[in-house]
Amino acid sequence: xxxxxxxxxxxxxxxxxxxxxxxxxxxxxxxxxxxxxxxxxxxxxxxxxxxxxxxxxxxxxxxxxxxxxxxxxxxxxxxxxxxxxxxxxxxxxxxxxxxxxxxxxxxxxxxxxxxxxxxxxxxxxxxxxxxxxxxxxxxxxxxx
Numbered sequence: 153x154x155x156x157x158x159x160x161x162x163x164x165x166x167x168x169x170x171x172x173x174x175x176x177x178x179x180x181x182x183x184x185x186x187x188x189x190x191x192x193x194x195x196x197x198x199x200x201x202x203x204x205x206x207x208x209x210x211x212x213x214x215x216x217x218x219x220x221x222x223x224x225x226x227x228x229x230x231x232x233x234x235x236x237x238x239x240x241x242x243x244x245x246x247x248x249x250x251x252x253x254x255x256x257x258x259x260x261x262x263x264x265x266x267x268x269x270x271x272x273x274x275x276x277x278x279x280x281x282x283x284x285x286x287x288x289x290x291x292x293x294x295x296x
Contacts, residue, residue, distance in 0.1 A: 158217035164208050173209035176202070222251070222258040231264055242267075 164172065182201050184191045193201060207214050223231065228248075229239040243250040243257060248267055250257045 158215050160213065160215045161208075163211050163213045166211060169209050169211045172205060176205055176209055221261040223261055223264065225257050225259065228259040228264045231261075232268060 163169070182193060182198055182205075184193055184201075204214060204216070225239055225243070226236055229236045232239065239248070239259075240257070242248045243259070248259060249263050250259055252258070
């Protein structure tokens with residue numbers, strides 16, 4: 153599912169495509185300058201930029217879009233550190249949004265990360281109030 157509308161860039165003029173192709177032949181080191189500062193791209197970003205430039209060098213038009221990562225319930229449960237069954241129950245209760253692909257549940261990575269952040273905030277609030285996760289205060293009294 154696209155997060156931002158795709159951007160379509162037309163093919164380069166033939167002479168620009170040929171010049172780019174000559175530069176790319178045999179090269180894999182891409183240097184990026186942002187506001188005059190040199191940045192070395194991580195391998196995944198570098199590979200994507202090389203692929204983009206190679207397509208331009210062949211005279212192709214290019215469409216660039218982003219995709220939000222969707223997780224299986226098993227992947228989401230592992231990331232969250234909870235059981236698969238507990239996660240399924242949370243999706244059934246609407247605590248974590250879920251999308252269906254046929255009969256298979258898919259959960260957005262952002263939804264799991266938001267849930268984890270909420271859990272951290274709840275834990276921090278409980279710690280500040282002197283409560284244990286099960287609602288007891290640090291002196292053994294049940295918190296109300």
